[in-house]
Amino acid sequence: MPAAVRFGVNYTPSEGWFHHWLDFDLDAVRADLDSIAALGLDHVRVFPLWPYFQPNRTLIRPRAVEQLVALADAAAERGLDVNVDGLQGHLSSFDFLPAWTRTWHRRNLFTDPEVIEGQAAYLRTLAAALADRPNFLGMTLGNEVNQFSAGPHPDPDRASEAQIDAWLERMLAACEEGAPGRLHLHAEYDATWYQDDMPFTPAQAARQGAVTAVHSWVFNGTAQRHGRTSVPTEHHAAYLVELSKAWSDDPHRPVWLQEVGAPAPLIPPEHAAAFTAATVANALDCPDLWGVTWWCSHDVARDLADFPELEYGLGLLTNDRRPKDTARVLAEAAGRTHVPAAHRTVALVVPDDPAAxxxxxxxxxxxxxxxxxAADGARPTTVLDTRADDKDHLAARGITEVVTPEQVLPTPQGGTSS
Structure with missing residues (x-):
């Protein structure tokens, strides 16, 4: 019997946002976790800020690590499991990189040997500190670290696909050394699936780490093109889940919808609950879904400056911990018994070439x-063009029909069908 789908939230502290690590208040954290647990969710994803925890390459602050463990223990007291992101990295439009990687000490995050050893020591230390906690799920290497490796970042740390392969292998090994047997993974934003020159590739996302993670944000052109109630907007998260499966070597590799939210003004606040309900329902129709982790728990306080406007209102709960309609929708979904999704039998061919x-x-x-x-009522998945004739692969995934985009889309005016 497949495991039940997990429901959780990305924990954004209501007091001080992620800067709360500078003035860590366990009572405030407990109050936040109480408000999350009251929704019936079962896990949180938490974010140490890398420069606060490792301000020097050879200094990982013991007090900061103790505070992370205290947060995990407080979560356990409330029945919440914890996933920890290590290399923060990038959050809500801000970069948080330690001084020993920038300006006068500028070194590549993915290729410099000393930086790599410093990162590995940090991830191993965090994992080891939590290894004996039953509610510790495992480590995520960092939040959307691929954004540092290519444009549109203004100062990217360029690396080749082979160098990223080696970096991922080293970082995941460090997590395993610290906490053997836990759910260690990496997670990128959707440029991994959509951007031709991104050195973090779909194959890496779908084959390295314990599960595949996808982050779904409809401000990527989807909602702008199609509108808030369109099939592409309401099924975008499900699309990423199914798109990721084309590259997996395991026909039933779990996929974690690790970030998804309702960004205003594309999804106006009065329509956020409906968007949430549709997004979750469509994601649950994907077989092998590990879990849904909403972005985010609490709003960003308006007295914090310079965030993009949409970031202030993404919380399931207000800054004073009151649940919104979106929270009630997610709580209702978490409280229901879900029948495992059936195989998706129609597969759309996608190019194996990362440059496409x-x-x-x-x-x-x-x-x-x-x-x-999807609009015609099909429940599509995807298959690589290099596997489209592999009968064993198709059978293992329950695929009975393979179609190309050219067979689905209307012929352009003046053209001929292929």
């Missing part, structure tokens, strides 16, 4: 064909 990923992005032919199928 833009075909899968909003406006691309794979993207458009997938949602044409």
């Amino acid at each position: 990923r833009s075909r899968c992005a909003p406006g691309g032919p794979v993207f458009d064909a997938y949602f044409r199928l």
Whole structure:
């Protein structure tokens, strides 16, 4: 019997946002966790800020690590499991990188040997500190660290696909050394699936680490093109879950919808609950879904400056810990018994070549064909062009029909069908 789908939230402290690590208040954390547990959720994803925890390459602050453990223990008291992101990294438009990697000490995050050893020591230390906690799920290497490796970042740390392969292998090994047997993974934003020159690739996302993680944000052109109640907008998270499966070597590899939220003004606050309900329902129709972790727990306080406007209101709960309608929707979903999703039998062909990923992005032919199928009532998944004739692979995934985007989309005016 497949495991039950997990429901959780990305924990954004109500007091001080992630800067709360500078003035750590366990009572405030407990109050936040109480408000999360009251929704019936079962886990939180938490974010140490890397420069606060490792301000020097050879200094990992013991007091900061103790505070992280105290947070995990407080979560356990409330029945909440904990996933810990290590290399923060990037959060809500702000970069948090230690001084020993920037300006006068500028070194590449993914290729410099000393930086890599410092990162590995940090991840291993955090994992080891939590290894004996039953509610510790495991480590995520960092939050969307791929954004540092290519444009549109203003100062990227360029690396090749092979160098990223080696970096991921080293970082995941460090987590395993610290906490053997836990759910250690890496997680990137959707450029991994959509951007042709991104050195973090779909194959890495779907094959390295214990589960595949996807982050779904409809401000990537989806909601702008199609509107808030469209099939592409309401099924975008499900699309990423199913798109990721094309590259997996395991036909039933779990996929974690690790970030998804309702960003205003594309999803106005008065429509956020409906968007949440549709997004969750469609994601639950994906087989092998590990869990849904909403972004985020609490709003950002308005007295904190310079956030993009949409970041202030993404919480399930207000800054004073009152649940919104979105919280009630997620709580209702978490409280229901869910029948495991059936196989998706129709597979759309996607290119194996990472230089052709833009075909899968909003406006691309794979993207458009997938949602044409979904709008017609099909429950599509995806398969690589290099596996489209592999009968054993298709059978293992329950796929009985394979179609190309050209077979799904109308022929352009003046063109001929292929």
